[in-house]
Amino acid sequence: MGRPDTWCARCRYLALTIAVFVSIAIGYGSASSQNLATSRLACVSCRIVIDTIAIIGDLEGAGSLGSSPRQVSVDAQQNYWIVQGGEVPMVFTSSGKFLRKIGRIGDGPGESRSPRLVVMLPGDSVGLLDMSGRFTVFGAGGKPSRSTILPIRNVYTLLIHTWPTRVLVNGLDQTPDRIGWEFHLMDMSSSTSRNLKSFGMRKGNLPPGSRGTVSLRHTLSRIQGTNEFWAAPVASYQFSKLNNAGDLLSRVSGTPHWFRGESRWTLGGPAAPPDPRIEGVQQDGDGHLWVYGMSPSPDWRTAWEGIPVPSKGIAEIDMRNVDYEALFVSRIDIFDLRTSSLLVSAVVPNRLISILPNNMIAVSSPTDDATPRVSILKLRVEGLTRKAGKP
Numbered sequence: 001m002g003r004p005d006t007w008c009a010r011c012r013y014l015a016l017t018i019a020v021f022v023s024i025a026i027g028y029g030s031a032s033s034q035n036l037a038t039s040r041l042a043c044v045s046c047r048i049v050i051d052t053i054a055i056i057g058d059l060e061g062a063g064s065l066g067s068s069p070r071q072v073s074v075d076a077q078q079n080y081w082i083v084q085g086g087e088v089p090m091v092f093t094s095s096g097k098f099l100r101k102i103g104r105i106g107d108g109p110g111e112s113r114s115p116r117l118v119v120m121l122p123g124d125s126v127g128l129l130d131m132s133g134r135f136t137v138f139g140a141g142g143k144p145s146r147s148t149i150l151p152i153r154n155v156y157t158l159l160i161h162t163w164p165t166r167v168l169v170n171g172l173d174q175t176p177d178r179i180g181w182e183f184h185l186m187d188m189s190s191s192t193s194r195n196l197k198s199f200g201m202r203k204g205n206l207p208p209g210s211r212g213t214v215s216l217r218h219t220l221s222r223i224q225g226t227n228e229f230w231a232a233p234v235a236s237y238q239f240s241k242l243n244n245a246g247d248l249l250s251r252v253s254g255t256p257h258w259f260r261g262e263s264r265w266t267l268g269g270p271a272a273p274p275d276p277r278i279e280g281v282q283q284d285g286d287g288h289l290w291v292y293g294m295s296p297s298p299d300w301r302t303a304w305e306g307i308p309v310p311s312k313g314i315a316e317i318d319m320r321n322v323d324y325e326a327l328f329v330s331r332i333d334i335f336d337l338r339t340s341s342l343l344v345s346a347v348v349p350n351r352l353i354s355i356l357p358n359n360m361i362a363v364s365s366p367t368d369d370a371t372p373r374v375s376i377l378k379l380r381v382e383g384l385t386r387k388a389g390k391p
Helices: 210-216 300-304
Strands: 014-017 032-035 037-041 047-056 071-074 080-083 090-092 098-101 115-120 126-130 134-138 144-149 153-162 166-172 183-187 194-199 218-222 228-233 238-243 248-253 277-283 288-296 314-317 328-336 341-348 352-356 360-364 374-382
Touching (some): 071 115, 080 374, 115 153, 166 210, 166 218, 288 352
Parallel strands (some): 037 341
Antiparallel strands (some): 071 080, 126 134
């Protein structure tokens, strides 16, 4: 069975609150706004073609995955880096052949207590962030070169402006004057990273409880060839374009049928489906905005089969008994930003793990006996015309 990205190998139980309703309000200031048309397709002849280019994870042996991955990244050599909870990263070739594991579990140099995410750095270097906030840089061949401590709790995403002196971090900085800001510009050139600036659309206002941390969580993606990037909150179909200085340039928003209003970002329960979530956005060279998310699977109820849950109140559930892979399907919406129109959309019957460069995604594709595996999918649009989205 798959496990959510909040899974901790040392945590046996997760308190799951059934039917807790929260509202997340995100402020966007005075930047220009654009409403995306989501009710109909502008290109009825278009379709998203999906090709499987690699399968990651051997059925047994050193190249087998120990759990459902929480992140997949691709390096400059087109190798895939797989991050799993409680295990060191694994590296596979572009064809899916296992190469090596990186580092060791521990607290020493080049070691990691609980890897969280991998970040590709300039050249052949790769950065590994663990749950403690330690960021270790590995050079060619997977050898550790140095490390720095990020004084930020729950780091969700890193975006490189200029390595290592200007790195944008999305996460929770518990310093009193920074706790409500979504983004933190960090200098990571020394052993302890230094906060240069905190900013965001919330203007430093943090709602109480879990809805506050959810409201801070974003994905970040660079617009190639520019000093601009997209920030996508995981619980809202509203996306903001900013520049490296932190200025809010514009925002776009929509209300597709699968994502109405703000998401509570819960896993639901035996009688309630999981909430939809945004996994990220990317802008391609043609001015199209690709929106990636997840919504409840038609078979989401099967994830809870055999698990006793009281009809009301709070239940303590061993999440290893929940078939997380059965909860979600992946969603892809592609918009023409020049006309605000929805060109095409698609549903992938797998859980989305990561969005990769060049219109590729990594999805979970376990075998029939629940052996964890990852499929690398290449996406392309067929049928575009100049009238409907073709530049």
